[in-house]
Amino acid sequence: MVRPYGIKVNKRKERKERYDKEEDEEEEQPKFEQKQKEKERVKRAKREVTSKAEEEDDEENEIAEEAAADELDVGIPIIVSDDKKDQTGVIFVLEKASLEVAKVGKTYQLLNSDDHANFLRKNGRDPAHYRPDITHQALLMILDSPVNKAGRLKAVYVRTEQGVLFEVKPHVRIPRTYKRFAGIMLQLLQKLSISAAGKREKLMRVIKNPVTGHLPPNCRKIGFSYSSEKLVNMQKHLSTVCNETDTVFVLGAMSHGKIECDYIDDFVAISGYPLSAAYCISRICEALSTNWNII
Ligand SMILES: C[S@@+](CC[C@H](N)C(=O)[O-])C[C@H]1O[C@@H](n2cnc3c(N)ncnc32)[C@H](O)[C@@H]1O
Known part of the structure; x- marks a missing residue:
């Protein structure tokens, strides 16, 4: 009973220490480095938003396809194959x-x-x-x-x-x-x-x-x-x-x-x-x- 509680406290302390260290380091950094970091953060955020939007688009397309298929009672989406007409098959x-x-x-x-x-x-x-x-x-x-x-x-x-x-x-x-x-x-x-x-x-x-x-x-x-x-x-x-x-x-x-x-x-x-x-x-x-x- 005592041990897990102790571990938790230590962990929190550790985390706090690390956080403080990061802050200290940030304070020591020159301003232009901070700006760079900020730019990167913005870029990363933009990338995340775009990929999320793409995922949502994909999901929407799948749902739309399924709905169309259900409507027609067909449900056979087609896949594109690498067709080679000149070869034997x-x-x-x-x-x-x-x-x-x-x-x-x-x-x-x-x-x-x-x-x-x-x-x-x-x-x-x-x-x-x-x-x-x-x-x-x-x-x-x-x-x-x-x-x-x-x-x-x-x-x-x-x-x-x-x-x-x-x-x-x-x-x-x-x-x-x-x-x-x-x-x-x-x-x-x-x-x-x-x-x-x-x-x-x-x-x-x-x-x-x-x-x-x-x-x-x-x-x-x-x-x-x-x-x-x-x-x-x-x-x-x-x-x-x-x-x-x-x-x-x-x-x-x-x-x-x-x-x-x-x-x-x-x-x-x-x-x-x-x-x-x-x-x-x-x-x-x-x-x-x-x-x-x-x-
Ligand atoms: C479920 S099996 C039907 C079994 C049937 N008694 C026969 O030999 O044709 C379905 C098909 O698998 C193929 N097949 C099954 N075992 C085979 C084997 N050992 N060699 C070649 N074709 C086989 C045959 O075309 C067969 O019509």
């Missing part, structure tokens, strides 16, 4: 994406195994197949990748289990939370396109099948499946492709089964273990980054 196609809309009660919703298990069972469906989160995670992995930031991602296409094909622009910032992602997907599948907040550019839009009609000519199309007999080291495999022509990577965005696409040139397995689509994408993007020296 990559395209991702997510096949069999589990993205289905249904009227549950009074509202239309994107069906998922967590929220709609009873509804799905009542309608004779297996809830395990309703996994829109797989597409969400896969898209985040693709769009967040340094390959995209370096401008080497040319396009992303998603084909739902029901055969709806849509395009996602590489500069879209997908909502990071599942709930908002579900809202965007619902809107896309109902209205067939999503525009940037306050702009006319379509960031996502439903397009005409087949996907091959949208792929560049002479591109190489690699399909990914755990069940492929061709087990490759992604890093080594990439060094033989990707540098001459654009490459298309086709993965499944479903929980079970294999992608069956007649347009694929080569089916490969990139691990001896079954992986999630998102992990596969991360492995592909890492290999691409090494291949293209993107750090």
